[in-house]
Amino acid sequence: MPSIAYFGPRGTFSEQAALVHAAPTDSLVPMDTVPRALAAVRAGDADLACVPVENSVEGAVSATMDALAVDDPLVAVAEVVLPVRFSVLVRPGVSAEDVRTVASHPHALAQVQGWLARHLPAATQTAATSTAGAAVGVGDGTWDAAITAPVAANHYPLDVLATDVADVDGAMTRFLVLRRPGALPERTGFDRTSLVMIASAERTGVLAELLTELALRGINLSRIESRPQKGRLGRYRFYLDFDGHVAEQRVGDALAALHRRCEHVRFLGSYPKAERASSASAAALGNSDQDYTQANRWVTAVRNGETG
Ligand SMILES: O=C(O)C(=O)C[C@]1(C(=O)O)C=C[C@@H](O)C=C1
Incomplete structure (x- = not known):
């Protein structure tokens, strides 16, 4: 019976979000802080954690952002969006x-x-x-x-x-359901990928270069946040959410490029978006898996001296 640790105690929005994701047989375990809910999964005391990550009015939930960047990695397998009143x-x-x-x-x-x-x-x-x-x-x-x-x-x-x-009509909070790294959720065509990266602070224009790696591959960036690395001023972690699943060639290729060019990249998951209908992540012209496969075949042929 899978267990879901959530940001509690009983009666939080996080519990509601966990219930949206849970199967009837799952057990829900309230933890009194976000880091404790994540720690329960890291320690193997719970299978999943459900925690808030951003609100449409107040923005990022910093306790979640900070806790996901350190300690043993966790990956999101789902997101839940709830109206907040x-x-x-x-x-x-x-x-x-x-x-x-x-x-x-x-x-x-x-x-x-x-x-x-x-x-x-x-x-x-x-x-x-x-x-x-x-x-x-x-x-x-x-x-x-x-x-x-x-x-x-x-x-x-x-x-x-x-x-x-509610001061703002239509306010919403997005929650992530996270687990220890393992088999990824299937690619659905309506997916989001999240990561956190540390870019070299010394290089001029490095953030623009890194974001260009996404743009060049037709990948739509849906969110960027920065949080201090703590300890030293001027050092930041950048959190990116973008359309697509790491199983897609263009997304894998972009991740590899970020990995080559960053001091550190942590993959935070590829998972289905909560709102599927409006958010198809179709690859732009030249960026589909088929385009990548054909282009790679052509490069191989060139290397083998089979074509000019
Ligand atoms: O305290 C809760 O009920 C939560 O789940 C946290 C939280 C948040 O962090 O944004 C969730 C939704 C609301 O926006 C207010 C609080």
Whole structure:
């Protein structure tokens, strides 16, 4: 029975994302931080981890980005995208006038600043480990209100002060399902590849050169993020998401080029995109597997003196 460690406790958006991916027989294991969910997989205590990676309003989830770049490698096998609208939970009997403190995951607080200014302007805001962690804190009296995923109301004996809270309509969070390196998910034609690379900081124009390796092969870059390497200013890791699967010749070729030209490249997975219909990653003219095979055959023939 496969187990999925998720960024918990029970009632987080990450649990919802894990449930979208899980088979009915999978067991879900809450971990109280993203690094701990990933560590459980690295240690073999869980088969998969489900963690948030980016939000359409607040951007990258840095705990996830940082934890994926170090320690034993993990690879994504799936992504889940969830719409994000929040509920506000309080202890039974507490009304808006009684709320002096409100807590949530920093990403969640950032997404409801407008609502808080209108409805709980006097409340002090505090960062909690997660949205559901804030609900636990409300239950034990640490805070008066928690900004949570709607499902948290089913897990904690709290009252719902407000629902459908979101400053930005259509906000979404993307989650990755990760495991220890092994057989890759099948190529579907609607895939995304993720990696993190360290480029030589000394070379002028190196990032432009590296991105050109993708552009030349007709590979669509869908996201680029940088995070500090820590310890020294001016040293960064670059995280790339692009269309295509490493099983495709053009993607394998681009990865090989990045590997040749970077100080370090870590492959973070090739996996089906959550939204398939709108995101076909068809190879541009001259970049299909067939084009590569024919061109390689021609080079071999030239080397063998068989053609001019
Ligand atoms: O705390 C949770 O519920 C999470 O799953 C984390 C997280 C995030 O990191 O962005 C997920 C979605 C929301 O945007 C707010 C918090």
